[in-house]
Each structure stands twice: as C-alpha cells, then as structure tokens.
Amino acid sequence: MKKLQAPRGTLDVLPPDGRRRLDVVRIADEVLSSAGYEPMETPVFEDTEVFARGVGESTDIVQKEMFTFEDKAGRSLTLRPEATAGLCRAYIEHGMHKLPQPVKVWYVGPFFRHEAPQAGRFRQFTQIDAEAIGSDDPSLDAELILLLDEILERAGTGPRRLRLSSLGTPVTRAGYVEELRRYLRAREDELSEDVRSRLDQNPLRAFDADHPGTQAVMKEAPLLLDRLAPEDAEHFAEVRALLDAAGLEYEIDPTLVRGLDYYTRTVFEFESERLGAQAALGGGGRYDGLIEELGGQATPGVGFAAGIERILLAAGEGERSRGIDVFVAGTGRDAFQLVRRLRSSGMRAQMEQAGRSLKGQLKQADRLGARWTVILGDEIEVKDMDTGDQRQAGSLDDVLGMVGG
Numbered sequence: 001m002k003k004l005q006a007p008r009g010t011l012d013v014l015p016p017d018g019r020r021r022l023d024v025v026r027i028a029d030e031v032l033s034s035a036g037y038e039p040m041e042t043p044v045f046e047d048t049e050v051f052a053r054g055v056g057e058s059t060d061i062v063q064k065e066m067f068t069f070e071d072k073a074g075r076s077l078t079l080r081p082e083a084t085a086g087l088c089r090a091y092i093e094h095g096m097h098k099l100p101q102p103v104k105v106w107y108v109g110p111f112f113r114h115e116a117p118q119a120g121r122f123r124q125f126t127q128i129d130a131e132a133i134g135s136d137d138p139s140l141d142a143e144l145i146l147l148l149d150e151i152l153e154r155a156g157t158g159p160r161r162l163r164l165s166s167l168g169t170p171v172t173r174a175g176y177v178e179e180l181r182r183y184l185r186a187r188e189d190e191l192s193e194d195v196r197s198r199l200d201q202n203p204l205r206a207f208d209a210d211h212p213g214t215q216a217v218m219k220e221a222p223l224l225l226d227r228l229a230p231e232d233a234e235h236f237a238e239v240r241a242l243l244d245a246a247g248l249e250y251e252i253d254p255t256l257v258r259g260l261d262y263y264t265r266t267v268f269e270f271e272s273e274r275l276g277a278q279a280a281l282g283g284g285g286r287y288d289g290l291i292e293e294l295g296g297q298a299t300p301g302v303g304f305a306a307g308i309e310r311i312l313l314a315a316g317e318g319e320r321s322r323g324i325d326v327f328v329a330g331t332g333r334d335a336f337q338l339v340r341r342l343r344s345s346g347m348r349a350q351m352e353q354a355g356r357s358l359k360g361q362l363k364q365a366d367r368l369g370a371r372w373t374v375i376l377g378d379e380i381e382v383k384d385m386d387t388g389d390q391r392q393a394g395s396l397d398d399v400l401g402m403v404g405g
C-alpha cells in the first residue's frame with residue numbers, strides 16, 4: 001500500500017508545538033487588543049481576481065506561487081497567498097467605510113504559496129496579520145511597527161533588525177523606475193544576464209542581485225527615497241520621528257522592495273539572525289491604492305503580517321510550561337470523580353487511563369510535569385512533586401484543600 005504522507009511543504013503541528021503556537025496567538029491578541037484591533041476573519045479561498053488585481057499580476061506570488069483551482073461551476077478560485085487583499089475585498093463588500101475610521105482588525109490563519117520548501121519556508125504557513133484601514137495618519141504606521149515589535153519581543157524571538165523605507169506614490173515610483181531603467185541601460189554591459197533580461201519588466205530587482213558587476217552599478221544608482229514628493233517625504237519623516245520617540249531602532253534601507261505591488265509610502269521588515277536564508281519574521285506597509293484597485297472608493301490602509309512558524313523557529317524551544325497541575329495515580333470511579341472535581345475547581349487534572357503499574361503511573365506524572373500526584377490506594381497519599389514530600393489525606397474532600405483547589 002502507498003505510504004501516506006503530508007503534502008510537500010506542509011507541516012503537522014504536534015504537541016507541545018500546538019501549545020507554543022497558541023501562546024503566540026494569545027500574545028498577539030493581548031498586544032493588538034490593547035490598541036483597539038479587533039479579530040476579523042475572511043475565507044481561506046477567494047475569487048482569483050482578488051489576488052490578481054490586489055497583489056499584482058507581475059508579482060512572483062501571482063505569476064508562480066498561487067494554488068489556483070476551478071470549482072464545479074468553472075469559477076477560478078485561489079487559496080489565499082496573503083491576507084490584505086481578501087480583507088480589503090470584505091471591507092468594500094460590507095460597506096465598512098461607513099464605520100468610524102480607521103477600522104482596526106487583526107486575524108490569524110493559514111496561507112498558501114507554491115514555493116520551493118526549505119527551512120522556514122512552507123507551502124502552507126500561518127500568519128498573524130493586523131490592518132488599520134481608512135486613515136493615512138502616520139501614527140498608524142508607527143503604531144503597527146511598534147505593536148509587531150512588541151509581539152516579537154514577548155514571543156521570545158530575541159534580537160532582530162528592522163528595515164524601513166518609503167516607496168512614495170505609484171506616480172513617483174513609475175517616474176523613478178523609468179529613471180532607474182535609463183541609468184541601467186547606460187551601463188548595460190556591466191550587468192548580469194539575468195538583470196539585463198528583466199530590465200523592461202522590473203529594474204528594481206537589480207538591487208537584490210548577487211552579481212559583483214551589478215552590485216557595483218547599483219551602489220551608484222539613483223534611489224527612490226531621494227525622489228519622494230514633499231508630502232510623502234513629510235509622512236515618512238513623521239513615522240520616523242514617532243519610532244525615534246518610542247526608542248525603537250531601525251535602519252533606513254532604500255533598497256527594501258517587498259514582493260507585493262500594492263505598497264505605497266511606508267514599508268518595513270523585521271529580520272532575525274537566528275533564521276537562515278528565510279530571515280524575515282514579519283513585515284508590511286501602507287497600501288493607499290489597494291481598495292480603489294479592488295473597486296472601492298479611494299481608501300488608505302496600513303498593515304503587517306508575521307509568520308508564526310518563523311517566530312517559533314527564532315524563539316527556539318524556550319521554557320517548557322507545566323503540562324498539568326494534578327495527576328491522579330488511580331483508576332475507577334473514585335479517580336474519575338476526583339479529576340472532575342479538581343477540574344471544576346480550576347485545576348488541570350488527569351488520571352491513569354492506560355493500565356500502567358503504580359511505578360509507571362508515578363513516572364507518567366513526572367513526564368507530564370505534574371505539580372501534585374494523588375495516589376489512590378488503601379490510603380490516599382498526596383505527593384508534592386517539587387519537594388518530594390508525601391502526606392496522607394483523610395478523604396477525597398481533603399485532597400482538594402491540600403492541592404490548593
């Protein structure tokens with residue numbers, strides 16, 4: 001028989017990782033709700049056009065990485081490769097522009113990209129996303145960067161680097177791309193074959209090249225940051241001033257290009273040295289043209305996405321939390337009744353359920369990290385697993401008092 005396996009690039013989450021993932025989600029909820037972000041959910045698949053128009057036809061994501069399929073009625077659907085486009089589709093569909101602005105939402109869920117799997121890169125991964133839609137106030141850009149930093153800090157990712165830039169408006173960008181293309185054409189013979197072949201499509205890619213000749217040319221290339229319109233430069237200066245005042249360190253990186261077309265103005269990315277080639281923990285930016293692109297009224301927005309798998313990779317194993325408060329070494333109705341009473345008094349309790357010997361049960365209590373073990377024999381004994389002290393209980397009622405339930 002064929003050996004059945006999880007599909008390539010996907011991941012089974014086994015204990016104790018499931019608990020660690022929930023802990024990250026809980027941290028995100030605490031941090032984001034402190035700033036007024038409310039949970040929201042959209043479908044895992046959307047009309048393919050949501051991403052084609054939203055993320056951009058020319059991006060790697062849309063050209064190569066989407067899981068697209070037809071439903072039985074012949075509609076083209078796509079498993080969502082990112083969160084913002086679907087969320088903006090919902091914002092338009094539900095007339096959320098009529099709510100007090102900005103609409104602040106966050107969510108967590110699975111995303112899908114048909115990429116070559118490697119450490120930290122999966123075909124199904126989980127993102128925490130937060131978005132503030134309906135205002136272009138620079139304090140929102142700074143707020144989201146600081147909130148993501150706090151989530152990463154509390155999740156234990158350790159030291160990280162924040163890269164920051166501004167892309168201006170699409171008009172500024174188009175003018176700049178033309179200028180860059182002219183500059184690159186003038187020095188075409190110094191560029192790598194790959195960069196030359198993509199000059200028409202996307203000259204910005206030249207900034208990412210490994211080729212020494214291309215890198216030398218790019219050192220002297222014009223930068224988009226120096227071409228920003230005054231109001232965009234001012235917006236960026238305000239974002240930076242707010243981050244400075246908050247004491248958050250960042251590097252201005254004029255070559256930061258993110259893989260999605262919809263960004264305008266602020267873009268940012270957090271990286272960890274603890275991760276290998278896939279160093280990005282999370283990032284995001286402003287997308288002031290996206291909602292209009294999807295058929296809504298012109299509405300600004302800003303957001304971030306961070307991958308839970310990457311956060312946990314950077315955080316390492318960390319401290320193991322106690323799995324259980326009380327293990328009842330015993331079987332039968334008394335044991336069953338006792339664990340129920342312990343649970344209803346707020347403790348995490350388990351009893352023996354696999355036919356182990358008493359010795360095996362004590363070992364099991366240890367493996368589970370129990371704080372207390374209650375041994376139900378002829379007598380009832382309560383063992384403090386931290387000190388090793390063992391005391392006798394007069395009745396099951398006494399047990400509850402002794403373990404603090």
Ligand code: AMP
Pocket residue numbers: 082113115120121122123124125126127258259280281282283284305306307308309310
């Ligand atoms: P992006 O929208 O590409 O900037 O992705 C946002 C975040 O999602 C990244 O910083 C990663 O943490 C995570 N991420 C993106 N793609 C993958 C993937 N294929 N596997 C695991 N995590 C990913």
